[in-house]
Amino acid sequence: MKATFVAAFAAAFLITYTSQAYEISFLPSMFKLSEPSPTLTTTDTNSDETETHATSVWLGFNHQWEKEPHRLSRLGSYLSKNELTDRKIVSQQNSVFRVGAFEDTGMVDMKARFVRSKDLKFYHGSISGKCLTVSGNMGELHSKSCQQTLDLDAIGMGDVDHVDVILRGFNVTAESYERGYNTMGFGVFLSMNNNVVKGTFKIKPQHEPLRPMADDGCNQDNHCTYYTYSTRIYYTVIGYNDGDAQITHGYNAYNEVVKMMPNKAAPYPSATKRAQIIEGDSGFPHGLVAMRGFEFFLDEWKATAKDGRYIREIEFNIDDVDYNAGSGIADFNTNMYFSNEGVWPYGFDATYKMWTSLIQFGKNDCELSESDWHSGELGEGEIEFKQNIEHLFTH
Numbered sequence: 160m161k162a163t164f165v166a167a168f169a170a171a172f173l174i175t176y177t178s179q180a181y182e183i184s185f186l187p188s189m190f191k192l193s194e195p196s197p198t199l200t201t202t203d204t205n206s207d208e209t210e211t212h213a214t215s216v217w218l219g220f221n222h223q224w225e226k227e228p229h230r231l232s233r234l235g236s237y238l239s240k241n242e243l244t245d246r247k248i249v250s251q252q253n254s255v256f257r258v259g260a261f262e263d264t265g266m267v268d269m270k271a272r273f274v275r276s277k278d279l280k281f282y283h284g285s286i287s288g289k290c291l292t293v294s295g296n297m298g299e300l301h302s303k304s305c306q307q308t309l310d311l312d313a314i315g316m317g318d319v320d321h322v323d324v325i326l327r328g329f330n331v332t333a334e335s336y337e338r339g340y341n342t343m344g345f346g347v348f349l350s351m352n353n354n355v356v357k358g359t360f361k362i363k364p365q366h367e368p369l370r371p372m373a374d375d376g377c378n379q380d381n382h383c384t385y386y387t388y389s390t391r392i393y394y395t396v397i398g399y400n401d402g403d404a405q406i407t408h409g410y411n412a413y414n415e416v417v418k419m420m421p422n423k424a425a426p427y428p429s430a431t432k433r434a435q436i437i438e439g440d441s442g443f444p445h446g447l448v449a450m451r452g453f454e455f456f457l458d459e460w461k462a463t464a465k466d467g468r469y470i471r472e473i474e475f476n477i478d479d480v481d482y483n484a485g486s487g488i489a490d491f492n493t494n495m496y497f498s499n500e501g502v503w504p505y506g507f508d509a510t511y512k513m514w515t516s517l518i519q520f521g522k523n524d525c526e527l528s529e530s531d532w533h534s535g536e537l538g539e540g541e542i543e544f545k546q547n548i549e550h551l552f553t554h
Contacts, residue, residue: 219476237328346454
């Protein structure tokens with residue numbers, strides 16, 4: 160489970176890091192670690208960054224199909240580009256959503272906000288799908304983790320006391336079959352220890368080739384019984400010094416058992432379930448809440464245990480943040496939602512999880528924008544929506 164040497168170039172300097180890959184296959188009552196992953200070379204750091212004290216922050220997504228639910232073929236939401244000119248900062252929304260067997264139109268929304276602070280330093284990178292590739296027998300949950308060791312001096316953070324990481328997005332792709340599979344859930348998660356960023360991807364697909372039509376050509380290969388998915392995880396590293404800023408981690412989870420009705424969306428989880436509190440320290444004027452990871456998994460539904468579910472709508476985002484500088488407490492909602500609305504009603508039992516971070520700062524020169532939704536539409540046959548999003552700082 161060792162070491163891949165990777166050289167990646169950024170705009171103005173050379174970055175060298177080490178990628179370690181770990182794979183865990185989850186069984187009903189045990190787990191096993193696989194043999195080491197093969198050596199791979201990737202360029203995982205972006206070269207768009209022009210200002211280390213200002214950035215856009217990814218706060219989550221909401222994707223939904225207009226006509227019908229679809230398999231999990233491609234699904235992604237991530238920020239790229241980070242250009243600052245005078246007081247104007249520009250990033251790019253990237254939203255990916257692909258149908259399975261039938262054409263449809265879709266809505267792809269992303270939530271984000273902008274921050275500029277002398278208390279914080281930012282660096283953006285990603286962990287490649289070449290490493291975060293998961294394979295297994297249909298219906299099995301498998302997980303893969305990959306590590307990157309960053310040269311903090313090279314990325315301008317050699318002089319800070321602490322570094323931590325938040326999620327900047329993800330991009331999941333069905334590699335073994337372009338139409339994808341029914342899903343029993345997936346998740347992405349980030350952590351950081353010293354200068355090592357670790358990304359984890361887990362997924363559990365299911366496949367019934369007779370639904371909705373026998374068009375999957377299972378006799379041509381083994382894609383109906385064996386799957387491969389990959390994901391790229393995008394991240395933002397935050398550096399700060401004692402007294403200038405602080406980061407506190409949080410977590411929320413809840414369960415929803417839903418008996419679906421024909422052409423009726425799943426009910427939205429209650430405010431009580433979605434509510435979360437993170438208690439930081441007092442004395443920091445600003446509090447920014449971001450995401451470190453999320454997941455949802457469906458327990459087997461008795462009547463259709465082997466079918467998995469199609470996706471009509473899926474949502475993971477942070478909303479309604481209320482930060483109290485006097486107490487250092489942030490109240491907010493962790494919106495986690497799945498619906499397979501369609502003509503045929505298939506109930507489900509879903510467990511949702513979200514890992515969050517409260518970033519406190521603001522004793523020195525800083526500015527934090529409001530959080531906003533950025534919306535896009537996908538026409539029939541379209542897979543990806545891109546647009547620039549921007550903010551004008553006051554100084």
